[in-house]
Amino acid sequence: MQYVKIKDVIVEQIDAGMLAPRQKLPSERKLAESFNTTRVTLREALSLLEADGKIYREDRRGWFISPEPIRYDPTQTLNFTNMALAQNRVPKTELMMAKALLANKQASLLLGLKPFSDVYQIDRVRYLEDRPVVYVTNYVRPEWFPNLLTFDLSQSLTDIYRDHFAVEYQTVRYRITTSSLLGHMAQALRATSGTPAMVVERINYNQQGELIDCGIEYWRHDAICIESLAKLTVAR
Structure with missing residues (x-):
């Protein structure tokens, strides 16, 4: 052929x-x-x-x-900027939208919210070497972060939570699937509609095991490599 x-x-x-x-x-x-x-x-x-x-x-x-994909280790707590810098990449984050609204179906499901609950939605595009590689939507429970929308949300949410609210991620549940880039996401990532995407879904819990936010990351599939080391416990 x-x-x-x-x-x-x-x-x-x-x-x-x-x-x-x-x-x-x-x-x-x-x-x-x-x-x-x-x-x-x-x-x-x-x-x-x-x-x-x-x-x-x-x-x-x-x-x-395509450049080398960024190595994404779910067992590490590095935010996007630090993860990129650790791999000698040049990161940038652009804030697309940040507002308080009533939780949609996706936010309600991921955060375990009742109908008509309040939630923050934060949409951002992340770049490597000025190439947009991932569209991220975060849904945040506002009772944990009352004035979150007043901060510079192009910065790391992890750092804002820790430095201003004394809240840190303790447990993260991951779900990784495949999808396609469509509509405004495709446009933001300079992709044609239907371009393959890897979707990383994160549900985050604080030090007390309470669910505080979630993130849905739509990656250009060539820009990311999921890589981790697992230590296994041998059953006796």
């Missing part, structure tokens, strides 16, 4: 360093001409490369070589 051969050639060029991270590929027309193939066949090859996390597409801008 020609599209598999094309994919393998591009992978070899990436692995050999001939194509650098974040480098823009030539247009689909030029690539098709260089491989003496049709654009339909070329797109099949590009789709395979995207699925493998080798390249990513930005809406109206074209295809780019």
Whole structure:
């Protein structure tokens, strides 16, 4: 199959360093001409490369070589900024929305709230080297953080909780699934609608085991690698 051969050639060029991270590929027309193939066949090859996390597409801008994904360890308590800095990456956070509202179905389910409960919703986009890689929605129980919306919410919620409210995460429950980027999330991440996404759902508990907030992270799937070390207890 020609599209598999094309994919393998591009992978070899990436692995050999001939194509650098974040480098823009030539247009689909030029690539098709260089491989003496049709654009339909070329797109099949590009789709395979995207699925493998080798390249990513930005809406109206074209295809780019994917950088190394950030290593995401659920057992670590590092916030996004510190996690990125520890891996020699350049992080940035952009606040999209922060407001008090009545809990929607998703917030009520994740936080165990009764109907018509108050909640804070905080939406942010996180960047690595100026590339938007994850859209995060946090739902926060306001009784724990009465004036939270007055703070600079482009900063770490973990740090704000600890420094201003003496509240720290003690237990985190994770759920990891796959999905697609659609609508405003796709637009914020400069993705085309339907781009694959990895979804990391976090439900967070404080030192007393009380549920305080949750977060839903929609990652571009090529930008994240879930990696952890588990110490097993041997049954005797």
